[in-house]
Amino acid sequence: MPQLNGGGGDDLGANDEMISFKDEGEQEEKISENLSAERDLADVKSSLVNESETNQNSSSDSEAERRPPPRSETFRDKTRESLEEAAKRQDGGLFKSPPYPGYPFIMIPDLTSPYLPNGSLSPTARTYLQMKWPLLDVNHGSLQSRQALKDARSPSPAHIVGPFCLEFPGQSDLSLHQFQLSNKVPVVQHPHHVHPLTPLITYSNEHFTPGNPPPHLQGDVDPKTGIPRPPQHPDISPYYPLSPGSVGQLPHPLGWLVPQQGQPVYPITTGGFRHPYPTALTVNASMQSFLSSRFPHHMVPPHHSLHQTGIPHPAIVTPNVKQESSHSDIGLNSSTILYTLHRKHQDSKKEDEKKKQPHIKKPLNAFMLYMKEMRAKVVAECTLKESAAINQILGRRWHALTREEQAKYYELARKERQLHMQLYPGWSARDNYAGNQQGKKKKRKRDKQPGEGNEHREYFPNPCLSLPPITDLSAPKKCRARFGLDQQNNWCGPCSL
């Protein structure tokens, strides 16, 4: 396997991670070289914020800006430490004197209340929103945009500046790349028809190669696969997408986002309130539920039923809980029936509240990111549709990747984890275990027999050379079936026992 070239040992993933961080260290050097340019960038950005602040906001804004960012008690110490460590380790100068309060791994502003009493976005929230989702014209500074933000029903795209990333003269490609990595923006995730490459366009070589034109000026066809890219800015993370039809139904600032390539980014629908990917409202709602369940009530900021940012996170899946009417099942003829039903209603309501807690998905690991990118390509090449077979191919291709290529995905995965950790500080992978899921049936993997499965990989570092054709899923995997009794010297260890 390519990963073994370096003689790193058995743990390939660990080695790759090391490589990833090594590369990162090289990036730090480059970042240092461009520190002055980034300061200029920061000045420009800060001036933009301050300018709009001065013009539009009352003194409360300034006061809010002076206030230290809300230190949520929800942040675990270890999370904070890891974030700080990651910040120190990763961005060097960018974090020494962060011109952006929210960039990129600083504490997230209080998004549960990003608006000031006058209806405008607080500077902190505005900064965060812009950094997090550049599509938001939160920094535009115009009364128009703010008006649109306040008037959630206004779908006016007038203040939309279109898909863009914050590119400033003098900003190095590397820093821009880092910015894009850390502030990928959710726009739209088409459940199955989005080219999976999209997620990793951000991490394509374009961003690693200085001097490339802005990605949004490039064609819509991915040069790598020839598959058209979805109407989404390549700098925008599709991992934190908005679901079509999920946002427009809610009166929030994103209602004004413009359609791209004829497809509405945030379509205003009159459909139900069910949505596969909850919006930022549900993010906040999830955090609200999370906070409520873990911390004293007085420590939990108030939660409003309508979100303020409208930014969803794909890692969240809200169970489709039927909205119960508070009066629908209450009888009117008998007080006894009424009382009984009311009790039942209250009980079911409690259960529903538990179920309503959005399911925050795990951040994707490097291989998952790779799969998302390459799946369509493999499907196109092999005309396969069965994911099991495709995943086998992808698994082999993954091992065939060079260390540098893999490092790219490890880096992306690391960014995703950091972003996920920022968005959901108290989240634990354990939360998603079936045992903690209400009403979710625990999935049980089929028990593997000795000598079956990954054990072979230890003895055949390159499974592409030793395994039967990958499309032949029915081919036996056991060494006896593969090599026969007369070639037991080729059997792997477990099979030889």
Added chain:
DNA sequence: GGGCCTTTGAAGGAA
């Protein structure tokens, strides 16, 4: 309708 398959990696818990 929901679990299984299949891959790798991350994370958490048990030993």
Added chain:
DNA sequence: TTCCTTCAAAGGCCC
């Protein structure tokens, strides 16, 4: 520290 388990995505297949 090591090992094991679960979950993340994907979509056809099967019960």
